[in-house]
Amino acid sequence: MQVDQELTKKLAKISRLDLTDEEVIEFTESLKSVLDAFSKIQEVDTENTKMSMQPVDIRNITREDTPKESLSSEEALSQTNHKQGNFFKGPKVV
């Protein structure tokens, strides 16, 4: 695996993170050392091992499908600077 500034920039793009040039340099160094360390788990023989998504056994729990009170539009919009009428306002799509 080639860990270089291009990889860092690609990850930043996928993650929607603007990085400064200094950050790209610093994080590339971190990626190199940390990913190298993480690679150690390849040594473990897991051929017949299942994955544990959680550490304990969790079963699906369902509830009756009945409506309950939830946040009003006013409450849901109470934390934002970007709203219009009863809606959140976002940046343009294209």
Added chain:
Amino acid sequence: MNGFAVEEEYQEKTQGELSNLKVSVKDGICVKGMQSAASSAMLIGYKPLFNATAVQRLLDKGAKVIGKTVQDEFGFGSFCLNVGKGFTAPTNPRDEERVCGGSSGGCAAVTAQLGDDHVSLGESTGGSIVCPAAYCGVVGLCPTYGRVSRYGLIDYANSMDKIGPIAKSVKQCAETLSVIAGSDEHDPTTLQIPVENYTTYLGKGVKGLKIGVIKESKDVDEAVLNAFEETIRLLKEKGATVEEVSLPLTTKYGIEAYYVLALSEASTNLSRYCGIRYGASEPLEGTFNEYFSKVRGKYFGKEVKRRILLGTFARMSGYRDAYYMKALKVRTKIIEEYKALFKEYDVLVSPTMPNLPPKIAEVEELTPLEQYMMDVLTVGPNIAGMPHISVPMGKGIPKGFLIIGDHLQEGKIIQVAYELYN
């Protein structure tokens, strides 16, 4: 006070069995109307419209919230130095040149400064309750995964996050856990198993209990090892059977598997912060992607960005099988390793941290990888979801003694902890 992000009072019911109890709450756990920011600039100004279930259960019994405590931003750290812009990193109340531990550092620092009419609600993903408890000389209890509802917790890694108490005594931790534990319709990952009254385990003694000392945990600083061995002698004197045990796989691969999973989950969780619905925002300019990238680049701290990049890599097409999926399998093997020992032993013990609380200047010299490695003794029970408690041991600069139990054996770890520290 050193350790608080917000000092405000909030009470819903003045009468109840906990009406004399003050509760401080880790910044990443929601308290209605009180800024809950996980100590990130991204969430400055966010005042939740609801209480986390753990908070609500204490309020329902009359407890009073007295504020939010500083943490590493989103829980990303072991020393409480990675706080977001606009937050002040707490210092160790026993020695201000030293760190208080993280990520629930403010919880432990505040607990050390307040009396026994106070408990703090902390949260642990990889050791964030017991690490600061050990460094600040207080008690921290991290329950079994799913024992306490995560509703109202600002997520770090959903498959490992646990809310638990930090207090001056084992008794207070047992009392608090008895109140906050239990299933919750708002969190489908809570366990549908009745909650015990954990205070019934106080004073039961350790006679007849079989305790396994994790032999790989002895590679620690001399002062820590001396206090640990002294505590082991004490347990033997009190009638426990103590034997050395081994956790080779957990010791060798635990940190790596833990960080792969924690950062993978964190990178998805943090994708919700986009500067629109709550928290930080900027004028709406550019396209969606340009706007999100600008806000996230500006308001996330450095360690947050680093962990998002690492977690995104571990889940990325082409690498996912080798990192994320592989780590999920390694987790199975780690759980099996613990379970095999719990067939024979009631609890396992080790020092909580391998060192004394380091000086702030020393931590600043460490690389990120060196910092991650400090979690060597705490990631095991966290990746396996095992309950664990840290109690102070020895004299002088604070050190912690870690007691780990099998899933849902909170009673046993409380039983042993009380015998050592009451």
